[in-house]
């Protein structure tokens with residue numbers, strides 16, 4: 001499967017403006033159990049630096065932009081998240097980092113489960129080791 005999987009959201013536009021509705025298991029490939037958003041990120045700050053063992057996520061910017069680096073242990077790719085109508089699917093066991101946040105960036109993340117620190121792999125060598133046994 002391709003490392004970069006975009007999900008286009010249906011745009012409900014009319015002469016008043018635009019509206020996006022996202023429904024779990026319909027527009028994203030999982031039931032949405034949690035939503036969080038990252039904003040007011042300070043200049044020069046990078047975030048992420050982990051993979052998830054079981055969590056699946058879809059991320060997109062409703063304002064501004066940031067760059068996401070994805071790494072499945074074999075391939076690496078950078079993408080810009082700069083549109084509220086297109087999200088990126090972050091599958092399990094994909095190391096991801098976020099960089100170059102614009103001042104107005106609001107990064108929204110839809111997640112398949114509640115927060116669980118035990119689901120994080122925060123050590124890159126450990127991530128590679130676990131990827132090797134998949």
Ligand code: T46
Pocket residue numbers: 034036038047048049057059109115
């Ligand atoms: C991810 C990327 C895209 C919570 O208490 N609940 C939550 O739901 C989340 C997401 C975080 N936290 C706490 C844990 C830390 O004390 O908030 C603090 C900052 O979290 P973290 O350093 O993990 O943030 P990022 O930006 O490095 O990573 C986040 C998500 O944690 C992660 O799952 O995939 O965004």
